[in-house]
Amino acid sequence: MWDVESIGAEFSKVQPLFERLGRRVRELFEGDAKSSGIKAAITDRPKDVDSFVKKAIRKNYDDPMDQIRDKAGVRAIVVYQDDVSRVRDLIKDRFVVLHEEDKVAELGSTKLGYQGVHFEVMLKPGDLGEDHDLADLICEIQIHTRAQSAWAEVSHELVYKALPAPGPETERRVMLLQALMELFDREVGEIRIELLEASERKAARLLAVLEPHFLRLSGSLYDQELSMRVLDVVANLYEDESFGATEERLGTFITKNEQKLKQLFAGYREGGTGSNPLLLQPESMTIFERLEQDRFSVLDQWGESFDIRLLKRLADAWGIPLPENA
Amino acid sequence: MDLGTFEMNKIIVHEVPKRLAHGDSQPPELSEIESPLDAAVRGFITEKLKETLNLAFEVVMQQSTESPVPDLISSLLGKNPIDFVEASVQMANHLYNSQHGAMSEGLLSLAAGEVDSRLCAVILKLEREQGTRFQSEVINGQRTFRLDNIEDLMLTDKTRVFKAALFFRPSDDDDVIEGHVSDDQRGKSSGRGVADFFLHSFLGCDFKEEPNVVTRRAWDASETFINAKVADPVRQNKYQLALMAEMGSASPQFNSVNFANNYLLGSDRQAFLDHLKENSVPTGNFKKDTELIKPALDQARIVSENGINVSGPLGAFKDRVAVSKKENETVIEIRDDIKRVGR
Helix, strand or coil: CCCCHHHHHHHHHHHHHHHHHHHHHHHHHHHHHHHCCCCEEEEEEEEHHHHHEEEHHHHHCCHHHHCCCCCCCEEEECCCCCCHHHHHHHHHHHCEEEEEHHHHHHHHCCCCCCCCEEEEEECCCCHHCCCHHHHCCCCEEEEEEEEHHHHHHHHHHHHHHCCCCHHHHHHHHHHHHHHHHHHHHHHHHHHHHHHHCCCCCHHHHHHHHHHHHHHHHHHHCCCCCHHHHHHHHHHHHCCCCCCHHHHHHHHHHHCCCHHHHHHHHHHHHHCCCCHHHHHHHHHHHHHHHHHHHHHHHHHHHCCCCCCCHHHHHHHHCCCCCCCCCC | CCHHHHHEEEEEEEEECCCCCCCCCCCCEEECCCCCCCCCHHHHHHHHHHHHHEEEEEEEECCCCCCHHHHHHHHHHCCCCCCCCHEEEEEEEEHHHHHCCCCCCCCEEEEEEECCCCCEEEEEEEECCEEEEEEEEEEECHHHEEEEEEEEEEECCCCCCCCCEEECCCCCCCCCCEHHHHHCCCCHHHHHHHHHHHHHHHHCCCEEHHHHHHHHHHHHHHHHHHHHHHHCCCHHHHHHHHHHHCCCCCCCCCEEEHHHHHCCCCHHHHHHHHHHCCCCCCEEEEECCCHHHHHHHEEEEEECCCCCEEEEEEHHHHHHEEEEECEEEEEEECCCCCCCCCC
């Protein structure tokens, strides 16, 4: 039988290891998410000694050091429900998976409740580097959508801390909130797809094509509203072809110039965009493509909408001379 | 060379004063180590170098030259490179010693980096710039802007083209070094001596191709484009006259991007550039030498489908010959008195 002081002391000896583990798992996971063009907020949550001991008491564990599996924890919050399965695949590729729990699948079709996907993972030997002391240590990874994450926090306050315990009417209202949260996620995902397919705003469709490549190549956030403004202008340069043809053209261009784009984005990420603010934006890739095809048409479209110096700086960065009196 | 892949990694700067023909000259102020660079400064200088080298022309190192620069560059880009600082000091001293009175003082910089994933060296010659800085200040409780004169600027946002040369080995073949030089052409009013100093005397380089050969090729490619790829006769005439005017102008350089933008219409502009590129005509600046095309510049000419020739001096042609389309027929109109008929 353990006591509070000894279990606390035992965990505090190893707590720094688990903190490093959580950080390492987060870094690897973040890198993979960026490379795959998935937008996710990924954080690591080191468990402090106090929380560890309280959990041991609360759950009445016989062997807290073995039974508490989230001594290191990482949480990934994605925007869309569809991204959950993509993130699951990343985790399975990157880590040794000891346990996977899909809370949604467990609920089945008749129940509502906490949702999310949980993993217990270990680092693969190839990812240990010099941190051999992290081998065989377990880290918990939770995946939530934004709605699920918000609900997890609120429900914790509402349900678990409720004094006295909620009556049937209140429980029913909580269930309705859970249903609403699940409906929110589903509708957001489906509406997004419908809007993109129906969108007459070519800029939105272009951005949907460009964004995953940009996130993968730059690892950088961007100003979405600015992207839409610029792409509204740039989209006119593709009006002679179908959207499918444009998508294919951009895909080919980005693949062919992947190394150059990565290098350019890395340089500006390090040094700041300064006088070249459009460079670390997804639309820069489509501007580069259009400049290579016909720099004069880009000039014609651009001059009416934006400062020509912005275009000139992009062109210089890509190595395309523009007319000196542009 | 894809200038878009250029990255600068380090730079060293030396101050090279004017060397007086008579009297005591100040010696160069030489740096002993590279300049410390943060990411923002590196990014800014890289941007300016790309901007200026976008207009560069291709050069080769002279086989025999008094300039130490070709050997220094070969060494810097070789398997056992000379020390970077030492190379830059030798270049600065060479610049100082080879100057003559008309040369302006300035800064000589050597930078190293990569282009097309290959090691490159870049030489820059810059002049000091002056500027006035303003900063918000409160004096005696009242708000104003303090103005300070800054005399030690090297590069500003407004600096357009300056003298820069980039060298790199495009392959592992030791003998081949590719060079690109941009020149702001200041000093052209002082004559050939100043304008050519940087390329020939300092760098020890020559144009990769003789300017008269490049000019001839540009002319031929342009004429072929106008005749074969421009369907509208009105445009054909307009473009021919513009080409003759531009080639015959006093400007020492020809820039096909500027020409296309200034004189061609619609999709002809990019098509023209693509056609020149297919015919190995540079898209940056090239030095113009019309020696081989002089006869063509003297007379504008139109030859009709049925063999009717209309020709004349450019000036007269522009003023007195008009081409138009009327109901699917091309009309060539000459407004002039007849001087003679027959031979």
